Amino acid sequence: MTLSTPEIKPYIPIPDEIKVPLDQMDQVIETFPDKYAVVWIAGKFYQSTDPETRTEPVKRKRITLHSWYKTYFCHRAGEKEITGPRKMITSKKRPRQKASKKIGCPAGMRITCYKKDPDNVVFTFKNQHNHAVGTKEDFCLLPVSKATKEFIRQKLREGHDCKEVQRQLNSYVRNNITAENSDDNRQQEVIHRDQIVDPNVVYNQYKKMKETTL
Structure with a gap:
């Protein structure tokens, strides 16, 4: 079996509009965290009502x-x-342990299926994010890529412990970035969430594998 390795490339800006086949919609949504450094949460679903099937009177044609x-x-x-x-909050507050992910970001996305083109959907975006998308400060709030998780699981299946998997992952990331930057001798640059995988990520994959074997 070929070992899946993380593909560490810089994030790219989200296009103004994306058109994809309907049957690929879910797969495209899954690529956003790895490709564009954005996670989208599903909201409401709206379906058009055919005027001919409506029972209530229509005031005006739409x-x-x-x-x-x-x-x-x-x-x-x-x-x-x-x-x-x-009422339990007192004047002596506990120091914040972790920065909040929720900061009122107004950015939204809509996926539309048009009547004239039912086999395709169009992704459109509104409002700007109020946080620095694709920057190191935002990385800790993004999920690790599926390729990196699979890399970790395969190493665990080979019998390596968590510390050894973490060492091999760090070595892979370091060598991968160094090879890309070797032409101009730039120092290692943090360009993707997968470059800063902490030991908890490895342990969580180990724990999930243990739970599935019970």
Whole structure:
């Protein structure tokens, strides 16, 4: 079996519009974290109602071009959740252990299927993100790629412990980036989430594998 290795390349800007076959829609959504450094959360689904099938009276004729569309919002939308009763909050606050992912990001995405082209869907985007997409500061809030997770699982299946898998992963990442930068002798550059995989990621994959064998 060929070992799956992470493909570490810089993130690229999201196009203004993306058109793909309907049967590839879910696969394209899954590529966004690895390719564009954005995670989209599914929102509401809206389906067009054919005027001929409506039972209630129609006040005015309305032309609908789409068959349906689905909305999505950035995984950093919304506000930080406050847990526990507010009355328990005292003047002596506990220091924040981890930065909140929720910062009210207004960015949204819509996937539309038009009546004239039912076999394809169109991705469109509205509003700008209020955080620096594709930067090192934003990486800790992105998931590790499927290729990196599979790399970890295959190494664990070979019998390596978590520390050894972490060492091999760090070595692979270091050599991969060094090879790409060898022409101009640039120092190693952090360009992708997979370059900063912490030991918890390796352990989580180990734990999941153990749970599936029980």
